[in-house]
Amino acid sequence: MSPVSPDSSDNQPDEGPVPDDQLMLAYAGGDKAAFDALYTRHESGLYRFVRRLLGVRLSSEVDEVFQETWERIVKARASFSPERASWRTWAFTIAHNLAMDRLRLSGREVSFYAHDEDGDGLEAGVLFSRGLLRAGAAQQPSTEEVAFWRAAGRRLLACLDELPDEQRAAFLLQQEEGFTIEAMSLSLDVGFETVRSRLRYGLQKLRICMERYLSALERVS
Structure with missing residues (x-):
């Protein structure tokens, strides 16, 4: 053979x-x-x-x-x-x-900015619509929906800029980069519970900051 x-x-x-x-x-x-x-x-x-x-x-x-x-x-x-x-x-x-x-x-000061550099507004809006703060989005959104998500994304980026640095870092690692709690604990050099607390408080603040858009979603759903 x-x-x-x-x-x-x-x-x-x-x-x-x-x-x-x-x-x-x-x-x-x-x-x-x-x-x-x-x-x-x-x-x-x-x-x-x-x-x-x-x-x-x-x-x-x-x-x-x-x-x-x-x-x-x-x-x-x-x-x-x-x-x-x-x-x-x-x-x-x-x-x-x-x-x-x-x-x-x-000595970073917390300020509010609505920005859309390099298309970040739409990119963040897609992140938002995937279920980050609210579940559900059309698979093929209309022009009006794209405009809405772009505006929501700009708002989300501005809300992120208001978070304490540690909470923003935890949020970005988990939601945009897909890090597990274990990997985040290594990257941030803190314990599991500290990571969870940062995520929990960060999400709470983002939800409050995004309340206007969440209310709008309720009206059109």
Whole structure:
């Protein structure tokens, strides 16, 4: 019986994308292409997290903090250990710590801003409509519904900017990045109950802030 040729593509399984942890270990071992793959995969998520965490008041510092995050990742590549935390948790921890340092140094004042930079209003409105604060949204929304969700999204972004920094960070990690409580506890360097409290109080404040739009939803439902 003849062995199957290793060059036969018909029998090669689809292995899928290389996991983040393996890419980072490969990069630490000298594979620069592995870093390029990580950057491409997580550039938008990390940038969005830094931008939302810093808020409008520190929007001019987003690019610098984002760049510094990747510089830290590069410098610390030899210390990365998937046994301690996944790459994604590790990377977002670095971004979180750098952003929080800027917020502390700035003496950030809480202010209300309604903004829609780079389409964030509609993006946040989609997040809102998925069930973040209210369940249910049309699969193919009308022009009027899109306008409504864009306005609701702008309001949500402004409400996020009013949250205490720690509550905003917990909210963003869970709702936008899909972090579990365990991963958030690692990233934020606090206990499970502290994470849960930040999420609970943050959501309560967001619901109050979004009350006007929630009431509007009740009228049209």
